[in-house]
Amino acid sequence: MEFSSRQKQIIDASIELIARRGIQELTIRNLSEMVGISEPAIYRHFASKTEILLALLGFFGEQSEKTFKEIASRKASALNKLQAVFEHHFRYFGENSSFSAVLFSEEIFRNDSALSSKMFQIMQGARSHVLGFVREGQMSGQVREDIPADQLSLILIGALRLLVTQWRLSGFSFELVEEGGRLWEALLALLRV
Amino acid sequence: MEFSSRQKQIIDASIELIARRGIQELTIRNLSEMVGISEPAIYRHFASKTEILLALLGFFGEQSEKTFKEIASRKASALNKLQAVFEHHFRYFGENSSFSAVLFSEEIFRNDSALSSKMFQIMQGARSHVLGFVREGQMSGQVREDIPADQLSLILIGALRLLVTQWRLSGFSFELVEEGGRLWEALLALLRV
Amino acid sequence: MEFSSRQKQIIDASIELIARRGIQELTIRNLSEMVGISEPAIYRHFASKTEILLALLGFFGEQSEKTFKEIASRKASALNKLQAVFEHHFRYFGENSSFSAVLFSEEIFRNDSALSSKMFQIMQGARSHVLGFVREGQMSGQVREDIPADQLSLILIGALRLLVTQWRLSGFSFELVEEGGRLWEALLALLRV
Amino acid sequence: MEFSSRQKQIIDASIELIARRGIQELTIRNLSEMVGISEPAIYRHFASKTEILLALLGFFGEQSEKTFKEIASRKASALNKLQAVFEHHFRYFGENSSFSAVLFSEEIFRNDSALSSKMFQIMQGARSHVLGFVREGQMSGQVREDIPADQLSLILIGALRLLVTQWRLSGFSFELVEEGGRLWEALLALLRV
DNA sequence: AATGAATGAGGATTCATTCAT
DNA sequence: TATGAATGAATCCTCATTCAT
Numbered sequence: 001m002e003f004s005s006r007q008k009q010i011i012d013a014s015i016e017l018i019a020r021r022g023i024q025e026l027t028i029r030n031l032s033e034m035v036g037i038s039e040p041a042i043y044r045h046f047a048s049k050t051e052i053l054l055a056l057l058g059f060f061g062e063q064s065e066k067t068f069k070e071i072a073s074r075k076a077s078a079l080n081k082l083q084a085v086f087e088h089h090f091r092y093f094g095e096n097s098s099f100s101a102v103l104f105s106e107e108i109f110r111n112d113s114a115l116s117s118k119m120f121q122i123m124q125g126a127r128s129h130v131l132g133f134v135r136e137g138q139m140s141g142q143v144r145e146d147i148p149a150d151q152l153s154l155i156l157i158g159a160l161r162l163l164v165t166q167w168r169l170s171g172f173s174f175e176l177v178e179e180g181g182r183l184w185e186a187l188l189a190l191l192r193v
Numbered sequence: 194m195e196f197s198s199r200q201k202q203i204i205d206a207s208i209e210l211i212a213r214r215g216i217q218e219l220t221i222r223n224l225s226e227m228v229g230i231s232e233p234a235i236y237r238h239f240a241s242k243t244e245i246l247l248a249l250l251g252f253f254g255e256q257s258e259k260t261f262k263e264i265a266s267r268k269a270s271a272l273n274k275l276q277a278v279f280e281h282h283f284r285y286f287g288e289n290s291s292f293s294a295v296l297f298s299e300e301i302f303r304n305d306s307a308l309s310s311k312m313f314q315i316m317q318g319a320r321s322h323v324l325g326f327v328r329e330g331q332m333s334g335q336v337r338e339d340i341p342a343d344q345l346s347l348i349l350i351g352a353l354r355l356l357v358t359q360w361r362l363s364g365f366s367f368e369l370v371e372e373g374g375r376l377w378e379a380l381l382a383l384l385r386v
Numbered sequence: 387m388e389f390s391s392r393q394k395q396i397i398d399a400s401i402e403l404i405a406r407r408g409i410q411e412l413t414i415r416n417l418s419e420m421v422g423i424s425e426p427a428i429y430r431h432f433a434s435k436t437e438i439l440l441a442l443l444g445f446f447g448e449q450s451e452k453t454f455k456e457i458a459s460r461k462a463s464a465l466n467k468l469q470a471v472f473e474h475h476f477r478y479f480g481e482n483s484s485f486s487a488v489l490f491s492e493e494i495f496r497n498d499s500a501l502s503s504k505m506f507q508i509m510q511g512a513r514s515h516v517l518g519f520v521r522e523g524q525m526s527g528q529v530r531e532d533i534p535a536d537q538l539s540l541i542l543i544g545a546l547r548l549l550v551t552q553w554r555l556s557g558f559s560f561e562l563v564e565e566g567g568r569l570w571e572a573l574l575a576l577l578r579v
Numbered sequence: 580m581e582f583s584s585r586q587k588q589i590i591d592a593s594i595e596l597i598a599r600r601g602i603q604e605l606t607i608r609n610l611s612e613m614v615g616i617s618e619p620a621i622y623r624h625f626a627s628k629t630e631i632l633l634a635l636l637g638f639f640g641e642q643s644e645k646t647f648k649e650i651a652s653r654k655a656s657a658l659n660k661l662q663a664v665f666e667h668h669f670r671y672f673g674e675n676s677s678f679s680a681v682l683f684s685e686e687i688f689r690n691d692s693a694l695s696s697k698m699f700q701i702m703q704g705a706r707s708h709v710l711g712f713v714r715e716g717q718m719s720g721q722v723r724e725d726i727p728a729d730q731l732s733l734i735l736i737g738a739l740r741l742l743v744t745q746w747r748l749s750g751f752s753f754e755l756v757e758e759g760g761r762l763w764e765a766l767l768a769l770l771r772v
Numbered sequence: 773a774a775t776g777a778a779t780g781a782g783g784a785t786t787c788a789t790t791c792a793t
Numbered sequence: 794t795a796t797g798a799a800t801g802a803a804t805c806c807t808c809a810t811t812c813a814t
Contacts, residue, residue: 006794021304022300022303022304023300024217024303027787027788028788028789029786029788037795038796038797039788039789039796040789040795040796040797041795041796043788043789045794048788049788049789101300105298105300106358107294107298107300107301108300110215111217111218116362119362120362120363123362147383148375148379151378154352155352155376155379155380155383157355158351158352158354158356159352161351161354162351162355163351165299169299169313169316182341183344183347186340186344186345190340190383199777220803220804221804222803222804230779231778231779231780232805232806233778233806234777234779235806236806237776237777241805242805242806407690408689409686411690413808413809414808415807415809423774424774424775424776425775425810426774426776426812427773427775429809430773431773434809492748493601493686493687496601496603505748506749509748533768533769534765537761537764537765540738540741540762541737541762541765541769544734544738544739544740544741544742545738546737547737547740547741548736548737549733551685555685568727568730569733572726572727575725575726576726576769585798606784607783607784607785608782608784616798616800618785618800619787619799619801620798622784622785622786623797623798623799624798627784628784628785
């Protein structure tokens with residue numbers, strides 16, 4: 001999916017808007033004000049509001065997929081790859097605090113089936129990549145095998161999500177990267193044989 | 194807080210509405226249709242829409258608090274108490290699938306400060322209770338001490354939340370109680386010394 | 387017209403409400419809150435909101451008429467009577483600042499013909515009494531005759547009204563009785579032969 | 580302040596509405612019907628109802644100020660200027676009977692502080708101009724000096740206002756300009772040395 | 773004499789979207 | 794590529810009033 005610069009501008013503004021003021025404030029009016037064009041002009045670039053959200057999710061999905069693939073291709077141990085996943089996400093959200101609001105608020109996309117299935121797809125992508133790394137770790141003997149890989153993945157992702165959510169709800173009141181580092185240490189201790 | 198039967202009816206309808214159709218569909222109109230009275234009639238029982246949501250959260254908060262306190266008072270080991278927390282929540286959400294939609298969707302309450310602080314309060318309550326149980330376990334030698342208690346709590350709650358969220362997003366496509374049981378087994382193995 | 391004590395209470399509350407918060411805040415709800423009874427209970431005492439306003443105007447009308455008649459019956463010169471009219475009104479409004487808001491805001495009663503004709507009647511009453519005093523003064527040689535009596539009445543009443551209105555709009559920021567005394571001195575100088 | 584033609588249309592309709600049916604009937608719905616557009620369309624041209632009333636008062640204020648300044652700049656005696664003020668207002672209201680309903684009904688604007696202060700400002704403007712003319716007359720020896728200028732102004736404006744109010748409440752049942760002429764004659768006789 | 777529950781009509785305002793230009 | 798003007802449907806909420814109790 002290629003987006004024009006105007007389209008990118010609109011997507012960025014959407015993310016900002018959702019992050020700063022919540023999904024209920026993502027209106028065409030607010031969007032057009034933020035971009036600096038008129039309301040109808042928005043419709044020159046996207047057929048509907050849903051289309052904007054779809055593009056937004058597509059953007060996240062692609063980024064996520066790309067990142068996971070890059071990490072997967074590294075010549076490194078499974079635990080190092082998992083660490084990279086954690087570090088990447090904490091750094092990424094830390095720098096783009098707006099994104100977490102969108103990515104961890106599935107509720108937002110409930111009403112439209114196209115949106116919610118796109119969301120589901122992104123979540124599944126991340127899940128299966130993490131699962132792959134965990135399995136890799138178990139096969140290489142780095143990760144404990146007494147617990148099923150899918151449970152471990154669930155625990156890993158659940159912890160990551162909750163930390164980011166707490167960070168966001170607390171008004172970004174702590175250093176996500178640092179706190180994330182501590183969380184990873186804890187998880188590492190749990191995973192290791 | 195005591196509620197009249199009509200008020201309870203309105204709260205129930207709100208939960209149903211949020212659960213089935215999402216927060217965006219929680220409108221006074223839909224609510225009044227569901228209850229079977231006119232829109233203005235709603236305002237005889239609650240001063241505003243915010244008041245309804247506040248009552249709804251208050252109801253959840255009280256229930257949650259009561260449950261945690263009951264479990265805390267049991268003569269049982271810390272791990273048994275944690276297990277009880279997990280079992281209770283999975284059974285509870287399993288039976289009232291609507292509730293999870295409300296409780297794990299903090300985004301919903303962002304725009305109103307009264308609501309979001311109430312939500313925060315409920316989350317903090319659960320968090321501190323779980324933390325207490327974990328500490329208890331560490332002191333009694335049941336729970337490993339090489340990982341800080343707050344990290345363990347985060348991991349526990351994060352896993353619980355994510356499982357419920359996946360269950361909900363998948364359209365309740367699996368048995369929450371069973372799957373929750375498996376998750377608890379995994380967590381138990383991780384926690385134990 | 388005789389009013390029950392509850393009815394008097396309602397009328398008083400109406401005056402207070404109009405005076406303190408304006409006619410737009412004279413709602414059955416606010417009224418019932420102020421009186422301390424339920425909304426339907428208001429309708430036990432008055433058939434409708436219009437009926438309340440009618441009673442309120444009737445009360446003012448009677449008081450006004452009584453006062454004018456009392457003054458008219460005094461054994462005093464015409465100018466003394468006029469002075470009494472001024473003194474009475476300034477003292478009366480000064481003590482019951484609420485009343486001026488009702489009496490000089492004819493706009494309030496426009497929509498209902500029963501109300502506006504009642505209002506008109508009260509105004510006409512005051513007007514004809516003042517006119518009578520002026521004529522009396524002209525006939526007795528106290529008041530200049532080069533200006534028609536009806537013009538003089540208009541000027542007298544207009545000045546009284548404007549002073550009270552300014553006092554009210556300024557938030558009762560000056561001593562009405564004192565300022566009214568000065569105004570009367572000025573008018574007296576104008577009226578005298 | 581420049582207004583689009585649609586905005587002028589809306590302001591005109593507001594004046595008409597207030598004049599013909601009273602402030603309580605100045606609703607967005609009635610306004611939109613009168614203008615011949617939908618209710619939301621009104622909001623394309625004014626951000627809120629208050630904004631409409633503010634524009635309306637601004638329009639009156641400007642007109643009033645302009646008129647007073649023009650009269651003040653004339654090479655004429657003070658009494659001639661005062662006469663011009665009276666003639667202008669009676670002619671103006673006679674031709675635009677609607678305006679008096681707005682301008683002399685301060686009660687209307689009580690609830691909104693922005694509106695009531697604008698109203699106060701307009702009133703003060705008129706007051707100080709009249710006061711200036713009276714002082715000018717006293718200094719030039721045209722106007723009697725035994726009565727303070729501010730009392731005379733109050734009397735002048737009070738009489739003007741009351742005549743217009745009576746005219747309006749009587750359903751425009753007499754010729755305002757003629758009757759206003761007679762009133763001015765009376766006032767002139769009072770003012771002159 | 774009073775009330776709890778209810779309502780039809782209407783209040784201001786916002787929404788996503790369309791259309792002519 | 795953009796906009797000014799518009800709108801149907803919906804938002805939350807308030808009003809005076811009624812009715813059964």
